[in-house]
Amino acid sequence: MRSMEEELFPSTPGKVKIERAHTINRQLHRSFASTSTMFLWALFLIALTASYLSFRSFVDSSSRYLNASWGGMQWEKQIRESAAASRPGGMSVLVTGAAGFVGTHVSLALRRRGDGVVGLDNFNNYYDPSLKKARQAMLQSHGVFVVEGDINDTRLLDRLFALVPVTHVMHLAAQAGVRYAIENPASYVHSNIAGLVTLLEVCKSADPQPAVVWASSSSVYGLNEKVPFSELDRTDRPASLYAATKKAGEEITHTYNHIYGLSTTALRFFTVYGPWGRPDMAYFSFTRNILQGKPITVYRGKDRVDLARDFTYIDDIVKGCVASLDTAEKSTGSGGRKRGPAQYRIYNLGNTSPVTVPALVNILERHLKVKAKKKVVEMPGNGDVPFTHANISFAQAELGYKPTTNLEIGLKKFVKWYLSYYGYKPRSGSLAA
Numbered sequence: 001m002r003s004m005e006e007e008l009f010p011s012t013p014g015k016v017k018i019e020r021a022h023t024i025n026r027q028l029h030r031s032f033a034s035t036s037t038m039f040l041w042a043l044f045l046i047a048l049t050a051s052y053l054s055f056r057s058f059v060d061s062s063s064r065y066l067n068a069s070w071g072g073m074q075w076e077k078q079i080r081e082s083a084a085a086s087r088p089g090g091m092s093v094l095v096t097g098a099a100g101f102v103g104t105h106v107s108l109a110l111r112r113r114g115d116g117v118v119g120l121d122n123f124n125n126y127y128d129p130s131l132k133k134a135r136q137a138m139l140q141s142h143g144v145f146v147v148e149g150d151i152n153d154t155r156l157l158d159r160l161f162a163l164v165p166v167t168h169v170m171h172l173a174a175q176a177g178v179r180y181a182i183e184n185p186a187s188y189v190h191s192n193i194a195g196l197v198t199l200l201e202v203c204k205s206a207d208p209q210p211a212v213v214w215a216s217s218s219s220v221y222g223l224n225e226k227v228p229f230s231e232l233d234r235t236d237r238p239a240s241l242y243a244a245t246k247k248a249g250e251e252i253t254h255t256y257n258h259i260y261g262l263s264t265t266a267l268r269f270f271t272v273y274g275p276w277g278r279p280d281m282a283y284f285s286f287t288r289n290i291l292q293g294k295p296i297t298v299y300r301g302k303d304r305v306d307l308a309r310d311f312t313y314i315d316d317i318v319k320g321c322v323a324s325l326d327t328a329e330k331s332t333g334s335g336g337r338k339r340g341p342a343q344y345r346i347y348n349l350g351n352t353s354p355v356t357v358p359a360l361v362n363i364l365e366r367h368l369k370v371k372a373k374k375k376v377v378e379m380p381g382n383g384d385v386p387f388t389h390a391n392i393s394f395a396q397a398e399l400g401y402k403p404t405t406n407l408e409i410g411l412k413k414f415v416k417w418y419l420s421y422y423g424y425k426p427r428s429g430s431l432a433a
């Protein structure tokens, strides 16, 4: 059999050289012609693929734009107005989770004293979104615009930072609730881990970088038994996935502080309650059930020990948040690079006087003037801890934090709001069965 080389360059020399040369030329020409045809086909296919891909990306981005509830000149105008401070030296704060319980109160407090505030909230349906919409409407009437969007949306965050010179981020958007993590673990990873990282990525790249104050949780103390809980105590034994994601948040913010010079402050909130609160929390759902004549389930710990929480009134928490923003030092990085060491802080924001769950129910019964139908059951093993109790000496010394509302007074204010918001007539007289 002849080799390929022999086919192209036959071994017989002499007269046949020219013929051979012609043959070779023809063969070369044929092969060149087929190569260039292939090349043209390849070019054509590449062009076709490129136009298909750019068409797809155009359709994707236009549909994303059309489906998104953000964008447009009017939207940008509202953001700029909302973010503009009305007092000299005022801050421009991006409040994530602004239509949430704590977010609404902090946004209002900032706006009232003349800071610029832009809210961000995804209005998810973890609990009744109509309550979030009502909070949004209330904020709007006070000049705070709440953007509808998710902290996982980098494009939206970039846009907000391009529109507003954000000096501070008050990051309160999160998947809350200790026991719900058993049902929907992915939502905690999505909001409390992925969302946090997305937000920090944008913050670290912003120029200037904002200072970040964000909501951690008393739940990070987990199985800690040393009371009261101090920021110096162990927090490496979380009892729920919720707690684990909040603890992870403290470590993730440390990384951004260390590498990029972001100024970060984590606030460990202790069971916050009050008007405009969260319907998934015990004080809120107990109130609803008591008024509707439905039973409430009261959990009890091992050996029939009552569970207790360091319930903290919303106005005290707001003071702690605002003081944290006021004392936050500037971030030190720029262009995504650290220029020097930056502030990294963690504070307990609690009330320092735990109250048992049955005592909470007694107070509600008195304020509602209705007797609760109690079902006492052993605490299910779904992430709860038996008690919480904050040591607030660091917050006191460094933020001037000093809670002033006890559970009796705080629940009275909550009940007043609840009855009015849900259209109940306040009852007079003694307890009804």
Ligand SMILES: O=C(O)[C@H]1O[C@H](OP(=O)(O)OP(=O)(O)OC[C@H]2O[C@@H](n3ccc(=O)[nH]c3=O)[C@H](O)[C@@H]2O)[C@H](O)[C@@H](O)[C@H]1O
Pocket (backbone or CB within 6 Å): 176, 177, 178, 216, 217, 218, 219, 269, 270, 271, 272, 280, 281, 282, 283, 297, 298, 299, 300, 307, 308, 309, 357, 384
């Ligand atoms: O400090 C926090 O970081 C967390 O506080 C809050 O968690 P918790 O302290 O668990 O509040 P909450 O659910 O009101 O239960 C209060 C008590 O009632 C008991 N409880 C609860 C429900 C019920 O049906 N029966 C009952 O006895 C229950 O066993 C508990 O002893 C926030 O939800 C959470 O998002 C996080 O911010």
